[in-house]
């Protein structure tokens with residue numbers, strides 16, 4: 001296997017939001033600069049994105065919605081304005097083309113990993129995607145990039161089972177809605193709860209019809225921190241991924257659960273993201289699944305960039321030499337695990353994890369033992 005495939009284009013910085021909006025082009029500039037500082041940029045294999053076609057978008061989104069977005073994009077261009085198409089969700093003159101390129105970047109990534117050019121890929125794009133519904137923009141998202149990539153892999157690359165893991169601090173409501181009744185796409189979302197978006201993401205939302213049991217929500221209280229996330233991963237996510245045995249694992253990689261993020265309060269450290277990334281690489285290796293990570297949120301540009309580099313470093317090392325050769329986090333970045341000071345309730349986290357496990361055990365044999 002060769003090194004991690006990295007899909008990126010400076011065009012992704014041309015989707016503009018108003019001044020002081022958290023979802024800004026600076027996010028990608030910071031990631032680019034951190035990649036160069038880490039020298040990872042010399043190791044990864046860069047791939048150019050292409051725009052998703054109308055048919056590829058329509059495998060997920062309603063045609064009327066796609067047309068509406070194109071119309072609004074043209075309007076933004078004609079007026080040279082940043083139009084608010086939904087609450088806090090904007091389009092500027094190049095947003096429509098950039099959103100199609102972001103969706104197409106995900107397609108390039110799944111093609112790269114499924115055509116055996118690499119085990120893993122990471123897609124650094126804007127606008128993000130996981131809140132976008134079939135027929136509605138939402139939460140800074142226009143097209144659901146990860147969903148479009150998943151459908152493309154199934155329709156064109158022979159993939160049967162996809163597992164999407166979403167560790168953005170916000171619930172991936174768009175992705176949940178798109179695949180809610182579909183057992184061929186298992187969706188797992190870690191998120192702060194209660195939080196935005198409201199009234200969605202509780203663990204009893206576990207799928208519908210044939211998809212019952214394939215929608216896994218892990219709603220965690222504010223301040224859960226690294227330890228709680230890792231516990232939830234080990235108790236719920238690893239057994240489910242091993243039992244589901246997907247062909248392709250897609251990561252909705254949001255970094256707004258970071259302790260220094262201005263939007264979330266989940267208190268994950270950069271080292272915590274490193275640990276989660278290592279668990280992800282491990283389970284992909286154990287199931288022999290290909291892996292594609294898609295950037296979602298993350299609004300402290302410094303910790304976003306460091307955390308993305310941490311994930312990419314783990315995936316690249318997993319590809320190139322085997323994970324055992326990944327250096328400990330601190331030696332790569334000179335970083336330390338920062339003491340987390342926020343009030344926490346580990347007992348509530350433990351109770352929540354065991355409640356979720358119990359609830360899901362009616363669908364998943366691997367959750368029926370007493371190991372948690």
Ligand SMILES: [Zn+2]
Pocket residue numbers: 168169170254256296297298
């Ligand atoms: Zn988010």
